[in-house]
Amino acid sequence: MAAWRERLAGVRGVLLDISGVLYDGGAGGGVPIAGSVEAVARLKRSPLKVRLCTNESQKSRRELVGLLRRLGFSVSEGEVSAPAPAACQILRARGLRPHLLIHEEGFSFQNMNKAFQVLMELENPVLISLGKGRYYKETSGLMLDVGAYMKALEYACGIEAEVVGKPSPEFFKSALQEMGVEAHQAIMIGDDIVCDVGGAQRCGMQALQVRTGKFRPSDEQHPEVQANGYVDNLAEAVDLLLQHMDA
Amino acid sequence: MAAWRERLAGVRGVLLDISGVLYDGGAGGGVPIAGSVEAVARLKRSPLKVRLCTNESQKSRRELVGLLRRLGFSVSEGEVSAPAPAACQILRARGLRPHLLIHEEGFSFQNMNKAFQVLMELENPVLISLGKGRYYKETSGLMLDVGAYMKALEYACGIEAEVVGKPSPEFFKSALQEMGVEAHQAIMIGDDIVCDVGGAQRCGMQALQVRTGKFRPSDEQHPEVQANGYVDNLAEAVDLLLQHMDA
Numbered sequence: 001m002a003a004w005r006e007r008l009a010g011v012r013g014v015l016l017d018i019s020g021v022l023y024d025g026g027a028g029g030g031v032p033i034a035g036s037v038e039a040v041a042r043l044k045r046s047p048l049k050v051r052l053c054t055n056e057s058q059k060s061r062r063e064l065v066g067l068l069r070r071l072g073f074s075v076s077e078g079e080v081s082a083p084a085p086a087a088c089q090i091l092r093a094r095g096l097r098p099h100l101l102i103h104e105e106g107f108s109f110q111n112m113n114k115a116f117q118v119l120m121e122l123e124n125p126v127l128i129s130l131g132k133g134r135y136y137k138e139t140s141g142l143m144l145d146v147g148a149y150m151k152a153l154e155y156a157c158g159i160e161a162e163v164v165g166k167p168s169p170e171f172f173k174s175a176l177q178e179m180g181v182e183a184h185q186a187i188m189i190g191d192d193i194v195c196d197v198g199g200a201q202r203c204g205m206q207a208l209q210v211r212t213g214k215f216r217p218s219d220e221q222h223p224e225v226q227a228n229g230y231v232d233n234l235a236e237a238v239d240l241l242l243q244h245m246d247a
Numbered sequence: 248m249a250a251w252r253e254r255l256a257g258v259r260g261v262l263l264d265i266s267g268v269l270y271d272g273g274a275g276g277g278v279p280i281a282g283s284v285e286a287v288a289r290l291k292r293s294p295l296k297v298r299l300c301t302n303e304s305q306k307s308r309r310e311l312v313g314l315l316r317r318l319g320f321s322v323s324e325g326e327v328s329a330p331a332p333a334a335c336q337i338l339r340a341r342g343l344r345p346h347l348l349i350h351e352e353g354f355s356f357q358n359m360n361k362a363f364q365v366l367m368e369l370e371n372p373v374l375i376s377l378g379k380g381r382y383y384k385e386t387s388g389l390m391l392d393v394g395a396y397m398k399a400l401e402y403a404c405g406i407e408a409e410v411v412g413k414p415s416p417e418f419f420k421s422a423l424q425e426m427g428v429e430a431h432q433a434i435m436i437g438d439d440i441v442c443d444v445g446g447a448q449r450c451g452m453q454a455l456q457v458r459t460g461k462f463r464p465s466d467e468q469h470p471e472v473q474a475n476g477y478v479d480n481l482a483e484a485v486d487l488l489l490q491h492m493d494a
Contacts, residue, residue, distance in 0.1 A: 107356040113391045116382065120389055134403045135363065142367055144360045148403040152395035156381045 007206060007228055008244040013049035013181030015172075015200065016040070017190035018056060018064070018080075019136055020213015021234050022073060026139030029067050033212050035235030037072040043238050044074065048245065051179045052080045053172070053188070055131030055165040055195065057146065058103050061085070081175040083130035083165030090164065096126060107149055119157045127153055131165035133195055137214040166192070167199025176203075187228075189237050191215050198225035208237050254453060254475055255491040260296040260428030262419075262447065263287070264437035265303060265311070265327075266383055267460015268481050269320060273386030276314050280459050282482030284319040290485050291321065295492065298426045299327045300419070300435070302378030302412040302442065304393065305350050308332070328422040330377035330412030337411065343373060354396055366404045374400055378412035380442055384461040413439070414446025423450075434475070436484050438462050445472035455484050 016022065022040065023030045043050050052075060056064055061077045061084075068075050091098055099118045101111060119125040133145035150161045165171050176186055183204035190196020191213030200207040209219060209227040212234070220230055231237045263269065269287065270277045290297050299322060303311055308324045308331075315322050338345055346365045348358060366372040380392035397408045412418050423433055430451035437443020438460030447454040456466060456474040459481070467477055478484045 103356070105356070107359070109350070109352070109354040109391070112354070112395075116391045116395070117388055120382075134405065135367075141364055144356070144363045144399075144403050148359075148363070148399035151402040152391075152399040155398040156391050156395040158381070 004229070004240050005244045008187070008241055009246050010185055011048065011187045011206070011241060011245055012185040013051070013176070013179045013187075014043060014241065015051050015053040015175055015179070015186060015188045015205070016043075016234070017166075017188070017192065017196050017213075018052055018054040018068070020191035020215070021189060021210055022052075022068065023071055024137055024139050024213060029070065031139060032071045032073070033233060035233055039233075039235040039238040040073055040075070042242065046242055046245075048241065049179045049181055050079070051175055053166065053175045054080065054082050055133055055146075056082055057084055057130035057165070081171065081178060083171065086171060086174065087128055087130060087164045090128065090162075098128075101149070103146060112149065112152065116153060116156050119153065119159065125157060125159050127157070127159055127161040129161040129163050129165075131195065132161070132163045132167070133192060135214060137191070142214065166190075166195040167202070169199070169203050172200055172203040172205070176205075187241070189234060193219040193222050193225050193227065197227045201225070201228075210234055210237060251476070251487050252491045255434070255488055256493050257432055258295065258434050258453070258488060258492055259432040260298070260423070260426045260434075261290060261488065262298050262300040262422055262426070262433060262435045262452070263290075263481070264413075264435070264439065264443050264460075265299055265301040265315070267438035267462070268436060268457055269299075269315065270318055271384055271386050271460060276317065278386060279318045279320070280480055282480055286480075286482040286485040287320055287322070289489065293489055293492075295488065296426045296428055297326070298422055300413065300422045301327065301329050302380055302393075303329055304331055304377035304412070328418065328425065330418065333418060333421065334375055334377060334411045337375065337409075345375075348396070350393060359396065359399065363400060363403050366400065366406065372404055372406050374404070374406055374408040376408040376410050376412075378442065379408070379410045379414070380439060382461060384438070389461065413437075413442040414449065416446070416450050419447055419450040419452070423452075434488070436481060440466040440469045440472050440474065444474045448472070448475075457481055457484065 022036045023032045061080050065077050101115050129150035132147035135142045135145045186205045188200035188207040197207040197209050206228040208229045211232050269283045270279045308327050312324050348362050376397035379394035381394050382389045382392045433452045435447030435454040444454040444456050453475040455476045458479050
């Protein structure tokens with residue numbers, strides 16, 4: 001990896017994953033990750049543009065932002081890119097009527113089977129998945145994520161899902177556009193080596209992986225994705241960014 | 248496809264899938280597929296060896312045979328190859344202690360998540376799947392099968408499952424051995440183009456697909472598997488076998 005200055009000097013915009021970077025979800029809402037409240041505040045006071053880029057689909061943006069504010073973060077709904085609003089646009093544009101499977105109560109056998117039957121009855125089945133994460137981290141431990149259920153339905157129906165959210169390039173591009181920053185001037189900070197880091201890099205961005213949230217040591221030897229840097233947490237990432245960016 | 252006589256003359260043993268070939272499961276146990284009770288009886292009166300080869304894992308062999316008898320089939324437990332006894336052998340041989348996920352109540356989000364967490368905590372995770380079917384047919388319609396849940400856990404954990412049951416070659420070979428027939432002298436009759444037909448062919452057997460159970464017309468143009476013949480149901484398959492086999 002090149003020296004930090006070389007990597008970070010040209011950065012003008014920062015995309016932040018939320019779960020596992022800002023906070024760990026769990027019973028009672030969750031807890032902020034140490035140093036992250038201050039790190040977000042410092043970023044927002046800096047010349048860097050900042051946008052939150054999440055695959056959160058269990059909460060509305062309003063609920064999510066409400067939770068983050070209760071945890072001490074200074075954020076607003078307009079700063080958040082999330083897959084549900086993006087999926088709504090697709091449904092409207094194509095005139096599709098959705099059959100919804102909502103985590104986690106929705107992932108009963110009965111509901112999965114119903115979704116499977118609905119897809120099998122369609123001549124041109126469309127399966128839209130909000131993200132394709134393998135798992136995420138709650139305070140109680142690792143939790144199975146929507147990607148597992150996407151794979152189950154893909155396999156059973158013999159189809160390929162359309163992923164809305166990270167690592168979909170459209171989703172990253174739309175977040176960059178909202179921020180008004182080109183991909184090569186942007187950096188993603190996330191805990192998911194494939195969806196956050198790999199997805200952002202395929203869009204021409206740099207990406208750092210934090211060693212919080214769902215991070216596992218084996219991620220640093222991932223067979224396909226190598227981050228532009230690994231940092232202990234968001235606070236360290238922000239230290240490096242503010243230290244090395246062009247003034 | 249070659250003429251029927253050419254294909255069937257050398258057949259000495261017949262492996263029969265159960266669900267979707269002998270009967271369709273459903274509320275109250277299920278219903279025999281028209282002509283199948285008589286077809287099994289005729290096969291058993293013929294010089295051909297017969298063995299039932301199922302991926303059924305929701306019922307014990309005793310329960311399954313009890314159900315088949317109530318439906319009019321003349322079968323016994325010793326004639327049935329099923330994945331659960333095969334899996335028990337593997338567990339014993341390797342000294343593994345299983346964490347069981349049982350269809351269908353077991354496939355709640357909570358139980359899937361627990362299985363995921365158990366696997367992620369193991370240094371060398373072992374996921375054994377009893378079959379890898381995409382779906383099966385009940386009287387009420389197509390039902391999501393265990394393969395979908397296998398894929399979900401494979402994806403979430405980044406591992407590959409060991410399949411016990413069809414289409415695993417070991418499973419077919421063990422059924423052939425029980426029957427005392429070589430692969431090239433045996434034919435599989437099933438409704439699953441991949442697990443029954445493709446699996447048996449990879450073991451050197453012939454295989455017919457019936458147009459009952461989970462059969463879908465698109466199976467006859469499957470991109471990877473072509474059956475040695477397609478028949479409307481088991482009765483037609485048995486007609487052809489008894490007509491064309493060497494006396």
